[in-house]
Amino acid sequence: xxxxxxxxxxxxxxxxxxxxxxxxxxxxxxxxxxxxxxxxxxxxxxxxxxxxxxxxxxxxxxxxxxxxxxxxxxxxxxxxxxxxxxxxxxxxxxxxxxxxxxxxxxxxxxxxxxxxxxxxxxxxxxxxxxxxxxxxxxxxxxxxxxxxxxxxxxxxxxxxxxxxxxxxxxxxxxxxxxxxxxxxxxxxxxxxxxxxxxxxxxxxxxxxxxxxxxxxxxxxxxxxxxxxxxxxxxxxxxxxxxxxxxxxxxxxxxxxxxxxxxxxxxxxxxxxxxxxxxxxxxxxxxxxxxxxxxxxxxxxxxxxxxxxxxxxxxxxxxxxxxxxxxxxxxxxxxxxxxxxxxxxxxxxxxxxxxx
Amino acid sequence: xxxxxxxxxxxxxxxxxxxxxxxxxxxxxxxxxxxxxxxxxxxxxxxxxxxxxxxxxxxxxxxxxxxxxxxxxxxxxxxxxxxxx
Numbered sequence: 001x002x003x004x005x006x007x008x009x010x011x012x013x014x015x016x017x018x019x020x021x022x023x024x025x026x027x028x029x030x031x032x033x034x035x036x037x038x039x040x041x042x043x044x045x046x047x048x049x050x051x052x053x054x055x056x057x058x059x060x061x062x063x064x065x066x067x068x069x070x071x072x073x074x075x076x077x078x079x080x081x082x083x084x085x086x087x088x089x090x091x092x093x094x095x096x097x098x099x100x101x102x103x104x105x106x107x108x109x110x111x112x113x114x115x116x117x118x119x120x121x122x123x124x125x126x127x128x129x130x131x132x133x134x135x136x137x138x139x140x141x142x143x144x145x146x147x148x149x150x151x152x153x154x155x156x157x158x159x160x161x162x163x164x165x166x167x168x169x170x171x172x173x174x175x176x177x178x179x180x181x182x183x184x185x186x187x188x189x190x191x192x193x194x195x196x197x198x199x200x201x202x203x204x205x206x207x208x209x210x211x212x213x214x215x216x217x218x219x220x221x222x223x224x225x226x227x228x229x230x231x232x233x234x235x236x237x238x239x240x241x242x243x244x245x246x247x248x249x250x251x252x253x254x255x256x257x258x259x260x261x262x263x264x265x266x267x268x269x270x271x272x273x274x275x276x277x278x279x280x281x282x283x284x285x286x287x288x289x290x291x292x293x294x295x296x297x298x299x300x301x302x303x304x305x306x307x308x309x310x311x312x313x314x315x316x317x318x319x320x321x322x323x324x325x326x327x328x329x330x331x332x333x334x335x336x337x338x339x340x341x342x343x344x345x346x347x348x349x350x351x352x353x354x355x
Numbered sequence: 356x357x358x359x360x361x362x363x364x365x366x367x368x369x370x371x372x373x374x375x376x377x378x379x380x381x382x383x384x385x386x387x388x389x390x391x392x393x394x395x396x397x398x399x400x401x402x403x404x405x406x407x408x409x410x411x412x413x414x415x416x417x418x419x420x421x422x423x424x425x426x427x428x429x430x431x432x433x434x435x436x437x438x439x440x
Contacts, residue, residue, distance in 0.1 A: 033367065034363075034364045034367075035364070054405055055403065055405040055406060055435045055436060056364075056365075056394040056395070056403065056406070057393060057394045057395070057396070057397060057403060059393060059394065069370070070368070072368065072390075072391070072393050072394070073393070074393065075393050075396075075398050076398070077397065077398020077399070078398060080398075080399050085397050085398060085399065086397075086398065
């Protein structure tokens, strides 16, 4: 049973350890104190953290002793001829057969085949003929979502703000935009472009082939055909089309969870409350699933700051800019506060921590 | 011989070691041989703009930069710029 929440914050990585019930949690002293931790995962017994900040180089740090000591990756960078430099690293994703993937800004994707020591930039993205026209979202021109098809190692799905969702069918050598029916309401000249949508988070459901969900700047969407077409879902009962967090239930491909925010100009939760909304019918309807969450709250949340576990029922987790982490042990039926008074939460993951 | 002094965030990345003695001929060489060099330079080899370096109290950017010889220097101090939150 996953029992530890990895909370990446503006000032360090916090481990929040839980009991078997997933209702009692306790935050430990921070690791990587003082570092901006954009994302952290525990994979094959190694802790990886994407760190950065304004001053020092963005990098990946790894620990093979559960945070007691850390090693820096070799320089993570872009070839000089591109004229571009890595600005920020956002997301680490375990790949097939020991590979690791890493996304960041400016619209960069890296792969490591040596356990995170060295990282090679994905040329397919760097050389894409449309790259020169890509525009950033408020958080930068950021590759933040990386989803690997569990049955086809050549198929990779990524999300880039504000370039949209893209798919590779050749292991990342080439990329095709896959944004059909996804609205780009901020672009009145072309509201349904081939690319240029502002995806905020993209997740694949590993239990139903071809199914992915995305929380977008302009709506919540689901695809059942590997992103060939998208269906818009937020108009089926969500208070807003805008948000960042997205959670799934590994046991139910028809379930998804979002936390809508008012909109791009006012990025706080809707209706003055902290509202998690749940669908169990593939987005045909949504219900408020916020039992235990504050009923008066004006909260902002970031795109990496939500997670779900493999327990039964699924555990759900999210953190806020205000430094609070919430957990649900029962697929959203009830919530508890797992930690508070932390620095602003950038990312949330969950892991089985050795006792 | 000069001593390179790291700020606390970088010292933590060096196993807690804050001071490094160096016989390097230039400032750039001294910095590039530090265990935290990857955090100081970008992928094109340029010192990151918010990393300030003072050689015996003088801002290195105004006194020869990374190519400046360290022959007579006693102290190289790395200081995080005050920018940022």
